[in-house]
Amino acid sequence: MTTTQPTGPSGADEEAILADITAMIALVLEDDGLGDTEVGMETRFSRDLEFESIDLVTLAGHLEVRYGREVNFAEFVASMELDDIIELTVGRLVEHVSRCLKSAGAA
Structure with a gap:
């Protein structure tokens, strides 16, 4: 996972964001042995990935490292x-x- 800030309109590209989030999810699930779980736009955190609240907190940390505040x-x-x-x-x-990245880019 990279920690650089996205730049320009391509930073808000949903395909790239999905790839980033998929990598973050794999890191979170690695300890549970679910790191190879297939992730798509319709994948649900609770039902499909079996995320618990601590997993969401960990994901939030990864999001902040990758995209900032x-x-x-x-x-x-x-x-x-x-x-x-x-x-x-x-x-x-x-x-x-x-949406957040587009808003930040417009500011």
């Missing part, structure tokens, strides 16, 4: 209802990261 995972999750968190998909996170 522009992508505030805690704020993103805090805006959701419990059912939305349980059903959170990788795609929804990718879209959130993309």
